[in-house]
Amino acid sequence: MTENRSDEVARGRPREHRNPLPGLPDLRRVGANPDFWYPVALSRGVRSGRVAATAFAGERIALFRGRSGAVHALEDRCAHRQVPLSMGVVDGETLRCCYHAWAYRGDGRISQIPYLSKGDGRPPRGVRAYPVREAYGLVFVFPGDPEKAAVTPLPDVPGFASSKYRTMTFSRTVRCHYSFMHENLLDMNHQFLHRGVVGRLQPKLLAYESGPRSVEARYLFTHTGGKRNRSAGLLAAEGIGGRASSDVMTIRTEYPYQTLDLVPEKADHPALRLWAVYVPEDAEQRTCHAYGLLMIEKPRISAALHVAWPFIRHFTERVFAEDRMAVEAEQRAWDEQGEDRNHEVFSLILDVRDVLRTNGVPLGPAATANARACDTRACDDLVP
Structure with a gap:
């Protein structure tokens, strides 16, 4: 059953603060469910x-x-x-x-x-x-x-086959557990991290819904100052960073995949669509491979997007590099501490953690929050 959090968000009252409880599986010790197409x-x-x-x-x-x-x-x-x-x-x-x-x-x-x-x-x-x-x-x-x-469908990627969009493909290795990536994209409150790239953006969570396999959040974005990045404007049809407008961004974790749609102000369809998945590479699942399909709406003059394509690619790579820096730092902290010591206060992220935990599979007998020390050999494998 899907649970709507719009009233709760509108009143500004977060859900009860929850941290890992004794006996509850440590999310970073929960593996990706293999019964999906990756x-x-x-x-x-x-x-x-x-x-x-x-x-x-x-x-x-x-x-x-x-x-x-x-x-x-x-x-x-x-x-x-x-x-x-x-x-x-x-x-x-x-x-x-x-x-x-x-x-x-x-x-x-x-x-x-x-x-x-x-x-x-x-x-x-x-x-x-x-x-x-x-x-x-x-x-x-x-x-x-x-x-x-045979009975498990491939993920649906709306917009990929549409002539209205051009697709940019991403394939990058990230030295972190896949759950950090889900949290990073779904929690848009980290825009301070990207202040040097996109200027000052003010995200406002409008509402979100949670279900057994999914969490979907809707944000309103407003540019409030700082240098505006022209490539960001091109990405969003002169939305984020292009002019003083508000854009609605919808982000969804539909286990094990993620999607993002950005609808500029006064538009009736997304100017940008993203599909992403984070595929664990190693047995401890402390390194993942991020695959992404970024679909960008073609402007009236299609040649303009062709000219802008290298600049858009450079912009997205800069944003991704900053995100990778942050999630890999989170993973290093987990490796050093041997357990999840995060004090999460955002109810949206608490919900997506529940989805990832309940739909994933245990990595082994050490997959509980009570485990006090990580496997030294496994941690050493991830030293950059």
Whole structure:
């Protein structure tokens, strides 16, 4: 059931302050639920006849594109000597290990062991194959229960296929637990962090709703002073930073994805749309890969957006760099303290924490707020 917080927000009375309770799982020890489609590579990064190495939550995956153009995803190890298959060679619709040339089909089964004859017995079953699909210029895999893949839809990305928008794709590694990224985007009260890029912006939370798998917030943004960034104005059709106007921004966590829509003043549709997901890379899930699709409305003179594109890219990279600096600092603090000591006062973020915690999966026996020390080896892996 969805819970509307508009009255509470309007009265300016936050919900009761909540911090991690004894026995409640520490959110930073909650893993991403694998029973969803996650992007693990850009489509253009998996070239025909080539292999690409990627990972999901410590599971190493080898992607390869066969002669037919289809992408396959296999466990990144040869069943023979455990050598990474990502070091191998594509041969038609098979992937050969670089060591002894064992050949694997896209379903993970071994199709040939060159030095064995048919009378030498059946070969091993092979390696795990992941369900894989391509959409939105991304390669998605389903790392969870493969029987659920067929009935689990790919994420919906409104605006991607529309001729009214041009899409900018982002792919960046961030050294933090994925939950920090959800909190960062959903909590727009951190605009002070970006004061040197966008000037002074005043966000006002209009309302928000929470459900079992989602949290959606609506903000009103007003530029109140400071240097206005022209690229920000171009992003929002002369909205944020472009002129003295108010823009409505809607941000939604729909587990495990996030979206953002920005509607400038007096407009009836978004000038900017963002879809994002944060894919854990390591087994401890203290590093994630952020994939984003930023859809920007084309102006009447389409050439203007083409000219502005490099400047918009530079602007967004500056904002992302500042956000990355902050969330990686949060992760380092968690690593040093070994537990979540945050004193959160914003009810919206308390709700999204609940959504991430209840929809995620435990990382292991240490996944409680009572754990007082982080794994030294795992923490050392993340030292920049």
